[in-house]
Amino acid sequence: MYATSMDEPELTAIEQAMVRIRRGQTRRTLARVTVQEHGAEAVNAALFGVVDAVEEGPDGEVSVGLVAQRLGIDPSRASRLVARAVGAGYVRRAATQHDGRVSPLALTPAGKRYAEAVHRSRREHFDAAMRGWTAAERSEFARLLSRFVAGLPGADPRPIR
Template identity: 35%
Template structure:
């Protein structure tokens, strides 16, 4: 075997185990696999609203994120979740039937229908937040406070950069 084939090229940062960027990439993959199982959402549904689906949680989260900008419509939900408006309408209708959401006339334009959370929807979001904080607290329970604070700051910075890169490239991606 040639020397080049047996030893990673030191100029190729992705081949070095000690380099932080590949370690971050591997950790992101592991985290994506774990979050892909949607443990937190499943626990929240189980404890607050058995029978709901994970797609219902996605809609609740979209409404939570969109509310600061104003009234939330089915079209806005569809756009945020990158799903067909008819699919969003069916999910919202199901959630209205389960008393998780309700439809109301817009205060700005009575011809327009908006979607708002019911107390059950708000309770479900609160439970998701509580489950998430409980799991994160358990993970860092044996970390020194300084490490938790440093990780929080660095992780926020990383996610901010991730969002910035994604948003700058997303406009070029097919919807």
């Protein structure tokens, strides 16, 4: 057994809440955005993961390896997903003068529109979930959630915007 600064019921409540978020958020958001913004075109969560990873930037420096790292998958799977995102018209491979073997990835205009549509849908979803919260409560929640995420093992060291 290990010592913890939290009572077991608090850890259980946090775990259950995080599982509910993970189960519902991606599928629901992507399904809504796909229908609203892109007609009946089916775009799965893995493909949006590539768009999301490329959008994070930095511009001109996002490689398949970085996509793999951000998605927590092996490079060969990332390569296949990137190829699908390129085929769907959301991502393009950019040319580089420095190393012909490396093709930095960039979003196409369609990829940028798709990413913004997903962001807008997510924010609407979060706004609805926090309806009735004060500005101070939203601010405190953002601060604590950012701190929580930063403390997770393997967390991205960059500050959350």
